[in-house]
Amino acid sequence: MSSIGMRRTTLATVGLAVVGTMVLTGCKNGNEDPAPAQPTASATGSPSAPASPSAAGSEAPAGAPGMAKSGQTFKIGESAQIPFEYTKDTKGEIALTVIAIEQGNPADLDPLKLGDKVNGKVPYYIRYTIKNIGTTDLSYSSVGHIKGLLGDGTEAQGLSIIGKFEKCPHESLPKGFINGQTQTGCAVALAPSAQTKVAAAEYWGNPYNISTNSKGLVWK
Structure with a gap:
């Protein structure tokens, strides 16, 4: 997306991971205002719902030989080759690797001004890499649809952020x-x-999601 003339405001929303997985926008452009405005935020949502169980060995997405299989589990640091679609005209293949799940400090969330919505909650940062392994130029695409899972397999609450964090x-x-x-x-x-x-x-972008009768890819 274009960010020409965009006011650098940070907006955060707390919600279910299935609808609130973090999406950050901030396309690179030489005309951006480099000085962010004071962060603002709104908060909605409720405790997260159980995630769909993940299991290795499910069928791979149709027409994608060599791609990660629906429901496949990886170790932190292992790569998954996946079909990627940003728009109907921007499709390709990427290698997605979750490289770390790092515990943060509750005070990290203070600039987002979410107040009671995050009281007692602890942020975790899911860090990952994206490598273009296909033939399509994926300029300006955004790779999201990554959520956290708690130890019992339920979804962690997600945080949606627009702007810089x-x-x-x-x-x-x-x-x-x-x-x-x-x-x-x-x-x-x-x-x-x-x-x-x-x-x-868990990565739950197409084709690894419930709308395609499929399961996400899990790193742990």
Whole structure:
């Protein structure tokens, strides 16, 4: 998306991970105002629902030999080759790798001004890399649909952020994102308390989601 003339405001929303998985926008453009405005935020949502169980060995998406299978589980640091679709005209293949799930500090959320919505909650930062392994230029696409899972397999609450959040930076893919190019990304998941951890991450973008009668890819 274009960000020419965009006011650099940070907006955060707490919600269910299935609808509130972090989406950060902030396309690179030389005409951007480099000085962010004071962050503002609104908060909605309720405790997260159980995630769909994940199991290795499910059928691979149709027409995608060599791609990760629906429901497949990976270790942190392992890559999954997946078909990627940003728009109907922007499709390709990427290697997605969750490289870390890092516990943050509740005070990290203070600039987002979410108040009682995040009281007692602990942010976790799901860090991942995206590598273009296809033949399509994926410039300015955004790779999201990554959520956290708690130790019992239920979804962690997600955090939607528009603007910059230094603790967990995420930007659209840059211009010239062709085969072999790599970029890092980050998603925020919220544990309900200090006694509960975000233990895994799940990618639920097409074709690995319930709308396609499929299951997500899990890293733990």
